[in-house]
Structure formats: structure tokens, C-alpha cells
Amino acid sequence: xxxxxxxxxxxxxxxxxxxxxxxxxxxxxxxxxxxxxxxxxxxxxxxxxxxxxxxxxxxxxxxxxxxxxxxxxxxxxxxxxxxxxxxxxxxxxxxxxxxxxxxxxxxxxxxxxxxxxxxxxxxxxxxxxxxxxxxxxxxxxxxxxxxxxxxxxxxxxxxxxxxxxxxxxxxxxxxxxxxxxxxxxxxxxxxxxxxxxxxxxxxxxxxxxxxxxxxxxxxxx
Amino acid sequence: xxxxxxxxxxxxxxxxxxxxxxxxxxxxxxxxxxxxxxxxxxxxxxxxxxxxxxxxxxxxxxxxxxxxxxxxxxxxxxxxxxxxxxxxxxxxxxxxxxxxxxxxxxxxxxxxxxxxxxxxxxxxxxxxxxxxxxxxxxxxxxxxxxxxxxxxxxxxxxxxxxxxxxxxxxxxxxxxxxxxxxxxxxxxxxxxxxxxxxxxxxxx
Numbered sequence: 001x002x003x004x005x006x007x008x009x010x011x012x013x014x015x016x017x018x019x020x021x022x023x024x025x026x027x028x029x030x031x032x033x034x035x036x037x038x039x040x041x042x043x044x045x046x047x048x049x050x051x052x053x054x055x056x057x058x059x060x061x062x063x064x065x066x067x068x069x070x071x072x073x074x075x076x077x078x079x080x081x082x083x084x085x086x087x088x089x090x091x092x093x094x095x096x097x098x099x100x101x102x103x104x105x106x107x108x109x110x111x112x113x114x115x116x117x118x119x120x121x122x123x124x125x126x127x128x129x130x131x132x133x134x135x136x137x138x139x140x141x142x143x144x145x146x147x148x149x150x151x152x153x154x155x156x157x158x159x160x161x162x163x164x165x166x167x168x169x170x171x172x173x174x175x176x177x178x179x180x181x182x183x184x185x186x187x188x189x190x191x192x193x194x195x196x197x198x199x200x201x202x203x204x205x206x207x208x209x210x211x212x213x214x215x216x217x218x219x220x221x
Numbered sequence: 222x223x224x225x226x227x228x229x230x231x232x233x234x235x236x237x238x239x240x241x242x243x244x245x246x247x248x249x250x251x252x253x254x255x256x257x258x259x260x261x262x263x264x265x266x267x268x269x270x271x272x273x274x275x276x277x278x279x280x281x282x283x284x285x286x287x288x289x290x291x292x293x294x295x296x297x298x299x300x301x302x303x304x305x306x307x308x309x310x311x312x313x314x315x316x317x318x319x320x321x322x323x324x325x326x327x328x329x330x331x332x333x334x335x336x337x338x339x340x341x342x343x344x345x346x347x348x349x350x351x352x353x354x355x356x357x358x359x360x361x362x363x364x365x366x367x368x369x370x371x372x373x374x375x376x377x378x379x380x381x382x383x384x385x386x387x388x389x390x391x392x393x394x395x396x397x398x399x400x401x402x403x404x405x406x407x408x409x410x411x412x413x414x415x416x417x418x419x420x421x422x423x424x425x
Binding site: 003006010014076077078081082083085088 | 274277302303304306307311328373
């Protein structure tokens with residue numbers, strides 16, 4: 001088994017052992033969606049029209065919550081230094097961490113989304129487009145958030161500051177993702193949005209490992 | 222260029238926001254050599270070690286590994302440097318065994334060597350403890366186990382003897398001597414007098 005897989009397995013293991021806020025982020029995603037029908041009364045048409053956007057916003061905040069810890073614990077206890085000296089390039093480490101984050105945050109979000117669509121009252125015949133946009137969009141969310149998360153290690157504090165940097169960067173993904181669902185429901189067809197959403201993924205996949213590892217190195221200086 | 226040198230630092234200087242931390246330092250280590258870096262608090266010992274390991278870029282000067290210029294040291298396929306710093310890189314939520322096994326697999330350490338290193342620091346009874354239960358001294362010993370099975374030839378140690386009692390200090394010296402005998406090299410910053418024969422010394 002190569003080092004990349006070992007890194008991913010280690011991160012997943014750490015999430016399961018509870019030294020990370022992954023579960024909290026997922027619970028937030030669930031609860032935020034459950035709040036919507038409770039707060040907006042009995043008018044189900046209103047809820048149906050905003051359902052796609054609401055699920056997307058909840059998914060975005062959920063990944064934002066867990067992204068803050070993406071590098072921080074490894075950076076603070078020195079694991080990242082040991083890993084970097086182990087003959088693994090920092091870019092590989094960044095990619096493996098992003099992949100592990102997606103597996104523990106993005107993938108559960110995608111899997112839970114049809115159930116949430118039922119709760120919030122999205123017409124169930126559109127579950128596939130909700131899943132598809134989330135499946136394409138969540139990896140981009142993770143990747144886009146990685147560089148600010150790495151930068152937050154360099155300046156030594158995270159939380160609100162990371163959120164303020166990440167949110168504007170994530171806007172295109174949010175607009176295209178929820179836009180695809182709205183367009184599909186209105187009969188225009190959502191594939192135009194989906195193509196554009198798909199284009200973000202390879203771009204961020206190429207740029208992020210270099211940017212994030214540069215940010216991590218800045219933190220060591 | 223002499224190929225026998227494991228690590229060579231030539232004319233190294235380092236400034237931080239205008240303050241000169243150290244300047245025109247030369248260090249060369251052959252197989253089996255050890256250098257102790259001494260100096261007061263704040264004299265730049267840790268900065269020098271971080272420069273050598275490649276975490277911090279130097280202001281000027283060259284660092285050669287095995288006679289070749291590879292900068293920073295972590296751009297290689299194999300671990301070139303074993304690093305023991307102030308941070309212990311131990312995950313409290315994992316057990317001692319899981320902590321050690323991860324690195325032994327990343328470094329492809331043979332299970333024989335792995336078990337021998339654990340025995341040397343008498344850590345068998347801790348293996349299934351969560352690492353967060355360990356005291357500071359025990360955590361340091363855990364780091365020493367990891368250090369002793371690291372396949373890298375050059376060790377960079379920052380205050381390796383902190384938190385250790387006198388018995389474990391002897392074990393540490395034993396580990397360092399074994400490494401030197403196996404043609405390794407050590408750069409070590411310390412305030413204690415660790416007795417190792419033929420040691421070079423550099424005072425900052």
C-alpha cells in the first residue's frame with residue numbers, strides 16, 4: 001500500500017477516533033435543514049422553491065466548519081513536520097488531506113441529501129440533480145477551502161477569519177450548484193450549470209496543492 | 222566536492238526582521254560524527270536546526286546533503302533527516318502502538334527493528350494505552366522510539382534530553398552512540414552535557 005493511501009487511512013482513523021469535528025459538521029448540516037420546515041410554517045410551496053438553495057447553503061457551511069481543522073491539529077502537534085521529512089512531498093500531503101476531508105465530510109453530505117430533500121419538501125423526482133451537483137461541488141468546496149485553512153495555520157488563529165476568506169471564494173460553486181437545481185425545476189435544464197460546476201474541479205485540483213503547501217511553508221518560517 | 226560528508230552547511234547566515242541571528246556558520250559532518258550546538262536561550266539554536274532541516278530558508282549560504290545541493294531536505298524520496306523538535310507529533314486519541322506503527326509503515330521499517338527499538342526504551346507495557354495518558358517524559362521517550370527506528374542517516378535533535386530522568390538520559394546516549402556506530406551523523410542542540418566521545422562543539 002503506498003504512502004498516499006496510508007495518509008488517507010490515518011486521517012479517517014483520526015476522524016473516527018473523535019479528535020476532529022467531522023461529526024459536528026455533519027450534525028450541523030442535518031439540523032440546519034431540519035430547522036427550515038419548522039421555521040417557515042405550513043406554506044410548502046415557498047419551501048419547495050428554496051429547498052435546493054437551502055441544502056446547498058447548509059452543505060457549504062458544514063464543510064466550512066470542518067475545513068478549519070484540516071491542517072491545524074497536524075500543524076500544531078508537529079505531525080506535519082514529521083510527515084514532510086518522511087519523503088512525502090507537501091503537495092501529496094495536501095491532496096491526501098483534502099481527499100480524506102471529502103470522504104468524511106463531502107461524501108456523507110451527498111449520501112444524506114436525498115433524505116434531506118424529503119424533509120425539506122423538494123420534489124422527490126429532482127433528488128438526482130441535487131445529488132449530482134453536490135457530488136461534483138463538494139470536492140471543489142474542500143479544495144477551495146484548503147489554502148485558506150493552511151494560511152490560518154500560518155497566522156495562528158482560525159475560526160471567523162478563515163470563514164471570511166473562504167466564503168467569497170466558494171460563492172461560484174454555491175451559485176452554480178443551487179442554480180442547476182432551480183433551472184432543472186423550472187424546466188430550463190440544469191446541465192449548463194453542471195458543466196460550469198464541473199470545470200471548477202480540475203482547476204482547483206491543479207492549483208490548490210501548490211498554493212496550500214506554499215501557505216504551510218510560510219507557517220514554518 | 223567531498224562525497225563523504227553527510228551534511229555540509231557553508232557560510233550560513235540567518236536574519237529575522239533585521240536582527241542577525243547567526244552569520245557565516247560552517248558545519249560539516251562525516252559519517253559517525255556528532256556536533257553539539259550550545260548557546261544561551263534565544264541564541265538561535267532552534268533557528269539553526271530549522272534552517273538545516275529546511276523548514277526555514279536561510280538568508281544566505283548553502284546546505285549540501287550527501288555532497289549534493291538539495292534544498293529543502295524534504296524534497297527527497299527517502300527520509301534524509303530525522304527530526305526531534307519541541308513538538309512531539311503524537312496524536313493523543315490514538316494508542317501508542319498506532320502512533321508508532323503509522324510512522325514505521327511510512328518509513329518502511331522492518332518489524333524486527335521496530336520491536337527492538339520499543340524494547341530498548343522498555344515501552345512494551347504502554348503499547349495499548351491512548352497516547353494522551355502518557356506523561357511528558359513518556360511522550361519524549363515515545364518520540365525517541367520513533368527517532369531510533371527512522372531510517373534517515375542524519376539526525377537533527379533539539380533538546381532531546383528535556384523531561385528525561387537520569388536513567389533514560391543514559392539510554393538516549395546509548396541510542397545516539399549506536400546511531401553514530403551505524404555511520405549516522407547527529408546535530409544536537411542541548412544545554413545538558415551529554416557525554417559522547419569525539420564530539421564537535423559549536424557555540425552560538
